[in-house]
Amino acid sequence: MGNREGDVHVGYREGAVDDDRYAVSKGGHTVPEGGPGRRSRPRRSVEGARRRERRALLAKGPAVVHGGVATWRILQDRGLSRAEIRTEIETGRWTRLGRHTIGVTVRQATGRGAWWRAVWEAGPRAVLDGVSALQAAGLEHWEERTVHVSVPARNRVHDVPGVTVHRPRTTDPVGVGGVPRSRPEGAAVRAAQWAVSDRQAATILAMAVQQGVVAPEALLGAWAGVRSTNRRTLLDAVIRDICAGAEALGELDFAALCRRRGLPEPTRQVLRTGPRGRVYLDVYWAEFGLHVEIDGAQHYRGLAPVDDALRQNEVALGGDVTLRIPVLGLRVRPDAFLDQVERAMTPRGA
Structure with a gap:
């Protein structure tokens, strides 16, 4: 049944953006909803705000857990489409931090966010290792410019800014929740091997034991399993001094x-x-x-x-x-x- 003359039909204009509401008169002229002379908030802005709020809400949980960052897959598993994720990136609300990593509440990954980014970007089965694994286990008062990760020896190594990727013969990941990382005792030994100086190597080991991140017995056991390494003479003496406790x-x-x-x-x-x-x-x-x-x-x-x-x-x-x-x-x-x-x-x- 058609509209009588003078009636106003409220609907969507043909070909317009789907969230932009118009009031269309019989004569084909558009009039804001509420009648001539009244200004109302466009439907498009209201719907757009709702969609942004929805995307932010869905991404908030993963971002909190991962230090402000998430991956495409994590966000999609939360119910966001790739198009929605791209929209947030293109508008500058989110930031691409690598092939897989997206900064949801941060523009640069630091702390826990940097650890997660490192293992996501380094490839499958990557784990924090060396001093980075010790920091994730509780080591304090140590500054490191790069995040150290280890990947299986046969893995392809991806070049990731701010990340140093190692391929040791074996890795010993901790079977707990949180960011994937090597066990503290093995990580401490490798941190000493990868240190830039003998002094740094000794300092890392001493701090790890003194702060209770690594048990002396566990460190001795991990060191006993090392077959070939640089700094053999130094580390033999340092680990003995730290763990034996004998003046x-x-x-x-x-x-x-x-x-x-x-x-x-x-x-x-x-x-x-x-x-x-x-x-x-x-x-x-x-x-x-x-x-x-x-x-x-x-x-x-x-x-x-x-x-x-x-x-x-x-x-x-x-x-x-x-x-x-x-x-x-x-x-x-x-x-x-x-x-x-x-x-x-x-x-x-x-």
Whole structure:
């Protein structure tokens, strides 16, 4: 039944965008809904806003879990079409961060988002490894410019900006939720192997054990399974020092370094008596009034620094000079510390 003259039909104009509502008169003229003279919000803007809200809502959950990023597949599994995802990217609301990764709430992946991006972009079965895996396991106070991942040896390696891809003989992924990563003990060993310097290698291992990210027994076990590696001599000594927790190891090594340097051999574990009872000095030269304290990894745990400070103060009150040498210092900067020992043996004012 046709419209009577003067009636107004509200509908969609032929060929117009599907969400743009028009009021069409019998004469073919368009009139805003609500009648002439009234301005109303276009239907297109309302529907567009609703669709944007829907897309943002569907993407929010994955983005929160993954540090602000998601993949095309994850977003499609949430109910978004590829066309909808492209629309968000083209309008600048979302950002492409690689072949697979999309920044939903971030324009640059950092922290947890950078880890997820790295494993997604590196290829199938990629896992965080080295120091990046340690950071994901809880390592703090370490800065790394790249994210380290490992992939199976036969995998094709993709060049990913900001990501260093390794292909070790074996990987040992952790069977837990969260970003895929290697087990801490294996990751610590590989982090030391991939470090840019001996000093960095020793520091990574010491921090991982001291912060409880890696158990000493687990680190020893992982190292025992390594067949060939660079830094074998250094890492043998460093891992032993960190995990054994025996000061005597450092003292014996220090005595050997003194002999090679041509310095007099010291007396080890000299007994002194102070107000709090007996005090043992690690290394002592009575003829020079020089005491050297070898600090093993255990010196930095719990109340050990308090006891060390009290012992050092007792020595100082007795008129002797005390030098402190971290056992790892004997591994990475022995000459610098021995220079200080030699200077301390020189008579004052000479």
